[in-house]
């Protein structure tokens with residue numbers, strides 16, 4: 001098949017940029033051994049996590065519920081000992097928010113919404129959620145996404161340059177790398193979600209929680225979503241965490257690996 005002229009002209013430039021990015025900035029994801037492209041400095045990621053979390057604590061209502069807080073501190077402490085987050089300054093905060101959601105930021109900052117406890121039910125369910133969210137941090141998924149965006153932007157800029165359309169305006173999209181808000185993104189790729197499921201199951205197992213409870217948790221999420229499917233704007237956690245048979249079946253495939261860790265814990 002004959003390539004169109006435009007692609008042929010921009011292709012070498014794009015390949016050059018992408019190759020430099022891949023050679024200079026690949027790193028390995030702990031546990032899964034997957035190679036990823038990541039331009040971000042882990043210290044810089046942690047610093048962004050600290051400032052984002054500080055902002056969230058100032059803007060969102062923090063729960064004073066003693067029992068929810070003690071559960072989150074208890075589970076968080078156990079998990080924090082087995083989750084290798086770079087430059088961690090662990091902090092677990094319960095936010096007053098009825099949407100069933102939780103998140104983790106680089107640097108070990110974890111937020112749990114009061115609305116998620118109806119689904120997590122017990123310590124193991126909560127450990128599954130926190131383990132999954134922190135797995136995104138351990139695997140540095142935000143930095144990976146930012147780096148992928150930067151590469152895509154550079155390729156587009158390269159195409160523009162090659163096409164000679166925007167002449168002197170061929171600036172590389174460095175803004176994509178510096179956007180602190182992106183570090184708080186919960187929009188991960190499907191592959192990243194499955195990777196976080198697998199790593200999260202390992203973390204909860206090492207902390208002494210039965211990893212099979214992670215499968216039960218996702219089933220409960222699925223049931224909750226079915227029961228609450230009306231109303232348009234669904235909670236972010238659910239919109240970014242597809243709950244289908246494939247997810248559950250992949251997680252079940254990881255169980256022997258996680259159960260071996262559970263027996264050792």
Ligand SMILES: [Zn+2]
Nearest residue numbers: 188193196241
């Ligand atoms: Zn996720």
